[in-house]
Amino acid sequence: xxxxxxxxxxxxxxxxxxxxxxxxxxxxxxxxxxxxxxxxxxxxxxxxxxxxxxxxxxxxxxxxxxxxxxxxxxxxxxxxxxxxxxxxxxxxxxxxxxxxxxxxxxxxxxxxxxxxxxxxxxxxxxxxxxxxxxxxxxxxxxxxxxxxxxxxxxxxxxxxx
Numbered sequence: 001x002x003x004x005x006x007x008x009x010x011x012x013x014x015x016x017x018x019x020x021x022x023x024x025x026x027x028x029x030x031x032x033x034x035x036x037x038x039x040x041x042x043x044x045x046x047x048x049x050x051x052x053x054x055x056x057x058x059x060x061x062x063x064x065x066x067x068x069x070x071x072x073x074x075x076x077x078x079x080x081x082x083x084x085x086x087x088x089x090x091x092x093x094x095x096x097x098x099x100x101x102x103x104x105x106x107x108x109x110x111x112x113x114x115x116x117x118x119x120x121x122x123x124x125x126x127x128x129x130x131x132x133x134x135x136x137x138x139x140x141x142x143x144x145x146x147x148x149x150x151x152x153x154x155x156x157x158x159x160x161x
Contacts, residue, residue, distance in 0.1 A: 006008035033098070040097040044105050047088045051081040055117045067120035075121070082118050082134065085110075102140075103147055111144045
């Protein structure tokens, strides 16, 4: 009888230990995801303040004109904004930032409004270059394009039902 009670207590203890370990793992990974999303929001807000807001004050035609003179201060300033975007996109591509959060924040904005402004600078640097200096931006834009197509297919499928 005493052996049975000891066995039951040992089994209950083992089950509680496994449940506790499972809960700890769940909580840990949930916190990691939460922290990554928060860090993504913080980085995006910084990018908004340091680059996007400043680019939004410029007209695409004006930026195209500036792109023709790479030695000007304005060109260097805009190149700095594009470099900040490239750094952020590197974080997205490396998995430092949460892609779902980036897509939610930037879809239709980075890939359209901002791209129309920075494209002349990107194209100017890309001419006669052996390296794609904005590889991370291009990867994020390609990923966003694919993600948009997936979202559209889901929506079309949902609307057909």
